[in-house]
Amino acid sequence: MGFWELLVVASAPVVQVMLVGLVGALLATGSRAVLSADAINHMNKVVYIVFTPALMFACLVSTVTLEDIITWWFMPVNIGLTFLIGGVLGWLVVKILRPEPHLRGLVIAACSAANLGNLMVIITPAICSESPSPFGETAACHSRALSYSSLSMALGNFYVWTHTYSLMKNSGKIHKKMIEDGDLKDEFQKKKEDLEAMLLTPSTSYAAIESSQTLLPEDDAPRNFFEKAKISAMSFAELILSPPNAGTIMGFIFGATPWLKSLFVGAAAPLQSVYDAIDLMGNATIPSITLILGGNLAKGIRKSRLNISTIIAVMIVKLIILPSAGLFVTHAAFKLGLLPQDPLFRYTLLLQYTIPAAMGIGTMAELFDVAREECSVLLLWNYLLASVALTLWATVYLWFLS
Template identity: 35%
Template sequence: MKIIELFIAAWIPVLKMLIVTGVGSFIALPSIGVLTEEARKNINAVVYFVFNPSLVTNNLSSTFTLKGVASTWFMPINILLTFVIGSAFGWIFNKINNVPSNLRALIVGCCASGNLGVMLLIVIPATCNESGRPFGNPASCTSQALAYASLSMGVNDMIFWSYVYNVVRISMGFGEERMKIMPKDSSAPMSIEEGITPTHENDSNLTDAKLSFSTNAENIQETSSTKVSEPSTNSKVQTLMKMTKSLSESPAVTALRRLFTPSIFGAIIGLTIGIVSPFRRALVGENAPLRSLQGALRLLGDGAVPATTLLMGGNLVKGFHKSDIKISVVVGVVIVRFLFLPLTGVCIIKGAIHIGILHPDPLYHFVLLVQYALPPAMNMDLLSVANAATRLETSFFCAVEIEVADAPGEG
């Protein structure tokens, strides 16, 4: 196959994605007003909770069997390697360029996490349908490509929220905030982490969180300043309820909830249906008695790719005018993600093929290589919201501790 045909087969899917992204940016312009900020929030919620898990469940259940899962054992390891190697390159970049301390964790996260969900779902299946395709039958290629991309999405979510989120949180000092006590006479609230300024898109959420925390603090202050003369049984019940609430709001439980995203549940359900033969016979196939459920999942999952791509384009209209990040930092992240990581990935995958630990599937090898050559994950934008909410929660608990300690009759 000529090199020009391979170039066209690789370029056309990217061009399709850029066109749809451009449409999303166009309809999100203030002068057009179709994909408004509120609309993007609502569509994003539908994609996150409905479209993505339906897509993952359908693709994995209809494609993967126990043998197929065993043959793709290297994919989770490969994704973990992209995170670890990207983190190392990000750390080196911070040291060489003296990046400000408030941006270092963000740079490491952007270099470590790639967009292993949307990009693979768009680019890999579209490559199967080009005339110069190197992967054989378009139908089977597309089905297998969607399964690989869905598995990548599930594994990526788990590693992102267990690794990148905690790297950013710990690097920015979120783990130490509960040990700090606010001055007794200080009337100013704790500030959000320097360098993580909430965007206009998240102002309403943060305002609601502040009001909620303030209300709870006032209620606890009022309760603690009153002489309690209730039976010991009620006191024990109240203490148990407070302990349960405190445990449910602890950082560890919150991080665990973030870890099990809807896509993770979709991957677990899809793999279970595909591996367990009775479930597979009941749901998958033209003669399956419950094939209508599989059809509904397919119908819902088909909306994930166009909706997510339009959202990605709509979010680009915000641009860099409100960002304090220098262009040189952006260029450095681009060089890491599109030059150093792909070169490292080629060496790793070629070495694995030479050793013989990968099964001989060109499409599988291609997916493993592409995992090293993707832009930063869209989830990086969620870290500022999650970390800001964590700061507000910490401020609330610190204020409560001070008020309870100073309440009359408490000693």
């Protein structure tokens, strides 16, 4: 596959996102805007409660088996490493450039969370359509690529709706406190605990929410270990049982259990119509999120409080440093015998470091009413530059695997 063919494959899903986002922007402008602030808010809640869980469940039930989960055990580890490395780099950007307190979670989220959903499902199987296919016979390659990308989408969304969700939720609390108390910039700069509140793993994020209790009146803070443990457990349960994560967990259970899978998938499945209805709702996830992104961008592109240096730093992390780290991690894992021999599996792992930021960040920004405009601007620049970056890195990856 030549450079221009790779450019077309890498650009196609990005162009789709841009076009749907443009429709959202047009719907949000003018005196008779269809996507008003209230409409975006209600639409976002439907995406969070209905569409995203349906997408996760339908995808996992139809494509993933227990054997796949066991054989491809390194994939969740690899996705976790993308979040860890991206989170560390995002934290360094926050430390160096010091954006406003309520924007720090967004910066870390944009550096760590990738869109492992629709882009992976489009880009990974597309490489198999070339003649000759770089990864073996076309039909078998396409089937494996679809399975890899489907599992990647499910696992990626689980990380997004735990790690990234906790970051954005904490940012929402900080933003609300800033609105109540006025400009707290100086106070926040004095609090090292707040800077650490947006660290790198879900567990530290939960601890960060506890440490941010210093922002609350002293009387409202828990006074003993058991009260703190209770609050932490409730926060963790709320995180795990959020609608997207509930859909993912149920999808894994039904997909990995043959007799449960047969209820929904197959010619003789008694609940085939139920599965079709869930799949239909899940298909609305990506267009809805993208319309919301375009609407927020049209309303707030001039209100963004992110400076240009922060935007450039995030782009460097996402488009240059993180993919370079992915090459090292994947090569080391292969040399240590941790990966299957299939080069397409390694190619999928490498792409996970290269995909632009997760669209779900915009859903969370809207959900917690924090950094909506800044999120739209970051995602816009990331996706505009992603087509060229994806093409260049895909070329490097194919050479590296040859």
